Amino acid sequence: MSGENTDFLYPFIDAQETDAAPLLAxxxxxxxxxxxxxxxxxAASLEEWGPQIEEAGRAIAxxxxxGGRMYTFGNGGSSTDAExxxxxxxxxxxxxPLAARCLAADQAVITALGNDIGFDVVFSRxxxxxxxxxxxxxxxxxxxxxxxxxxxxxxxxxxxxxxxGFSGHDGGRMAVAEEVDHCFTIRSQSIHRIQESQALVGYxxxxxxxxxxxxxxxxxxx
Amino acid sequence: xxxxxxxxAGPSLIDADLSADLAGAxxxxxxxxxxxxxxxxxxxQWEPHAHHVAVxxxxxxxxxxxxxxxxxxVAADTVAETRIATRPGDVVIAVADAADNAVADVxxxxxxxxxxxxxxxxxxxxxxxxSDHVLWVPTDDPMTPAxxxxxxxxxxxxxxxxxxxxxxxxxxxxEPECADDVCITCSDEGRLGEVVAPPADIMSGALVxxxxxxxxxxxxxxxxxxxxxxxxxxxxxxxxxxxxxFGS
Numbered sequence: 040m041s042g043e044n045t046d047f048l049y050p051f052i053d054a055q056e057t058d059a060a061p062l063l064a065x066x067x068x069x070x071x072x073x074x075x076x077x078x079x080x081x082a083a084s085l086e087e088w089g090p091q092i093e094e095a096g097r098a099i100a101x102x103x104x105x106g107g108r109m110y111t112f113g114n115g116g117s118s119t120d121a122e123x124x125x126x127x128x129x130x131x132x133x134x135x136p137l138a139a140r141c142l143a144a145d146q147a148v149i150t151a152l153g154n155d156i157g158f159d160v161v162f163s164r165x166x167x168x169x170x171x172x173x174x175x176x177x178x179x180x181x182x183x184x185x186x187x188x189x190x191x192x193x194x195x196x197x198x199x200x201x202x203x204g205f206s207g208h209d210g211g212r213m214a215v216a217e218e219v220d221h222c223f224t225i226r227s228q229s230i231h232r233i234q235e236s237q238a239l240v241g242y243x244x245x246x247x248x249x250x251x252x253x254x255x256x257x258x259x260x261x
Numbered sequence: 262x263x264x265x266x267x268x269x270a271g272p273s274l275i276d277a278d279l280s281a282d283l284a285g286a287x288x289x290x291x292x293x294x295x296x297x298x299x300x301x302x303x304x305x306q307w308e309p310h311a312h313h314v315a316v317x318x319x320x321x322x323x324x325x326x327x328x329x330x331x332x333x334x335v336a337a338d339t340v341a342e343t344r345i346a347t348r349p350g351d352v353v354i355a356v357a358d359a360a361d362n363a364v365a366d367v368x369x370x371x372x373x374x375x376x377x378x379x380x381x382x383x384x385x386x387x388x389x390x391x392s393d394h395v396l397w398v399p400t401d402d403p404m405t406p407a408x409x410x411x412x413x414x415x416x417x418x419x420x421x422x423x424x425x426x427x428x429x430x431x432x433x434x435x436e437p438e439c440a441d442d443v444c445i446t447c448s449d450e451g452r453l454g455e456v457v458a459p460p461a462d463i464m465s466g467a468l469v470x471x472x473x474x475x476x477x478x479x480x481x482x483x484x485x486x487x488x489x490x491x492x493x494x495x496x497x498x499x500x501x502x503x504x505x506x507f508g509s
Contacts, residue, residue, distance in 0.1 A: 056430030059288060066284035066421045067277070073420065074275035077413050115320065119313035123407055126309065132403035141309075181322075230322040231416040238409030245407070 077235045080227055084236040085243060088223050092240065095221040096247025098201050102175050103248065104255045107201075109139035110170065112162040112191060113179035117205075118143035120234055121179045124241045134249040142166075142191075162191035172199030179237060180204065181230045183211025183222070193218045205241065207233035274413060279396065283417055286379050286394035290418065291425030293352045293377055295432040300331035301346050301376075304356035305363050307406045308335050314354055314415045326423050339363040340370070344455075349375025349472055354418075356411055359387040368392050369503075373455040373491060375472035381414050451493035451500055454478060456486045469494065 056062075085092075099109070109128055111121035121141050128139035142165045143149065152161045166176065176195035178188040183206030195202045196218035203221045204213035210224035225236040275283065290300070300318060304311035311333035318331035336342040340363055343353060353376050357364040364380070368391050371378045380392035383405040387395060396418070398410045405411070425432065454469035459480075466477035467486050471494065479498040480486050491503040 056428055059431050062425070062428055062431055063281070063284045063288060066287055066424060067280035069424065070275050070280040070283045070417045070421060071273075071277070073417055074273070074280075074413060077409075078274050081409070116313050116316050116322070119309040119316065120412070122309035122312075123307070126307075127404075127407040231420070235409045235413045235416065238407070238412050242404065242408045 073232075077232050080225065080232050081236045081239045084223070084225050084240055087226075088240060091221055091223065092243050092247055095201075095203055096244050097251045098220070099175055099203075099244070099248040100251030100255060102173055102201055103137050104252060105173055107138075107173040107175055108169075108171075109137065109175040109177060110142050110166060110195075110200075111139065111177040111179065112142040112188065114143075114185055114187065116230075116234060117179040117181060117237075120238060120241070121177070123238070124177065124179070124245070127242065127245050128248075131245070131249070135252060137248075137252075159186045159190055162187050163194040166191055166194045166198065166200070170195060170198050170200055174198075175201045175203065177203045178205065178213065179241075180211070180213060181207040181233045181237075183207065183209075183213035183224065189213065189216065192216065196220075203244075205237045207237075274410065275417070276399070279399070282394065282396055283414075283421060286396060287418055287421035288425050288431065289377060289394060290352055290379070291422045292432050293350065294329050294422070295426075296350055298330075298351045299346075299348070300329065300352045300354060301343060302331060302333045302354045302356070303335075303339050303343060303364060303367065304333075305339050305361060306358070307356055307411075308333075310356040310406070310411055310415070311335060313412065314356070317415060317419045321419070321423075323423075327426070340366050343367050344370070344374065347374045347376045349474065351375075352377045352379065354379045354381065354415075355392070356381045356406075356415075358382045359385050359391075365391065370455055370491065372472060373453040373470055379418075381411060383410065451495045453503075454492050454494045454499070456480075456488055456490040456492060458488060459486050466497075467499070469499075 111125045113121040122144055125139040125141040128137045130136055142162050148165060149161050152164050176192060178192055180188050189212055192202045192204060202219050204219045206213045206222055206224045207227060210222060213219055214222045214224050223240050225233040227233050302311040302314040315331040315333040318329040320328060334342045334346055347353065353367060353371060355364040355367065359382060368378055368380065378392040379394040379396065380387055381396045383398035384401050386397050396414055398405055452471055454471045456467050457470050457475060458468040460467050467480045469476055469478040478494050483492065483499045483502045492499040493501050
């Protein structure tokens with residue numbers, strides 16, 4: 040049933056195979072191994088990007104404190120991670136709710152722009168409509184090179200936004216674009232492992248921003 | 262930094278028990294897909310996770326892996342939408358905590374819809390038997406849905422499910438445990454049904470949905486029924502009505 044030539048990986052592959060126990064043991068072992076690699080990559084990513092998370096978190100806090108808003112965006116699974124990140128800022132389980140939303144969430148806007156102009160502008164055109172200087176643009180990508188995300192980051196910079204990118208592999212265009220203030224590249228070849236680390240780095244970014252907002256509030260009160 | 266919970270990855274994001282649960286859920290899901298199932302995904306509190314699971318299966322990130330039918334259900338009335346979407350043999354994945362009443366209600370009705378269920382969450386576990394498969398993150402941290410733990414869970418579910426497709430001999434549906442001497446319809450076993458329509462008149466039965474499809478059931482014993490009532494059926498008659506534990 041599978042056209043993939045992966046039989047060599049599973050020497051016991053056999054249409055007559057009837058005992059599921061060896062497969063279940065292999066699956067469980069594989070799950071633990073992948074989870075260990077995910078944890079290793081998360082730790083390595085936090086180690087590599089710690090100072091940048093601190094710097095970006097402080098900049099985010101300053102912008103929110105001054106009335107800025109955050110716009111997140113991504114494609115496919117990364118669009119859902121962008122929405123999770125926006126929800127974290129907007130409706131956190133604890134901490135201060137902040138004006139953040141995901142630009143991938145409205146199918147009327149996405150399909151209108153995609154159909155009438157082209158998919159490359161689905162996020163940049165929304166920033167033209169909504170963004171003001173002092174706002175924040177956050178792009179999530181596993182390649183770092185999606186045209187629609189790069190167009191939005193460039194547009195964001197043009198309009199005075201703080202621009203933040205999440206990337207993977209070698210970082211792609213996002214990692215070298217001068218329009219991107221902070222680029223968090225997760226150094227892995229696996230899209231899944233990249234997304235798992237991006238989620239944790241994004242969470243740390245939120246926590247750092249919350250911390251600095253609290254510090255700003257206390258600072259202005261004293 | 263009181264707002265910062267340290268959720269930095271420990272050495273065991275997936276322990277032995279959870280990895281065994283993942284393996285079992287993955288093989289069950291692969292078997293269902295092999296038989297033509299659609300996967301329906303609900304996450305009333307964390308809608309993006311429902312979309313992420315669906316896109317994972319429909320448009321795999323690994324080139325060459327087959328696209329599988331998976332759909333996020335995000336309407337306001339989760340129970341109503343899932344009821345209409347599912348067909349016998351399908352699978353529902355919920356990403357929700359155990360206190361989510363809509364999800365608990367879907368899980369309660371799933372046997373009447375003929376649907377196998379997988380419940381991903383964190384915090385207090387659902388009661389035993391609430392779902393066919395429970396994939397639970399062992400933490401009470403309220404930030405868990407935003408830290409990548411769920412993403413890891415359904416990524417692994419997808420990866421392991423595709424490994425199962427390379428074992429065609431193990432994908433055949435398990436034979437129903439129905440020997441000649443013990444058959445569901447002639448044993449004492451009650452089947453769960455959900456009322457679709459009450460009896461049209463005093464001589465008729467109620468139209469009821471069960472795992473086998475729709476059938477008319479004599480409801481004389483339990484009296485008036487309304488759509489959505491869960492009932493236990495034996496030998497073509499409703500024996501009892503299940504209480505409304507969660508409302509719907």
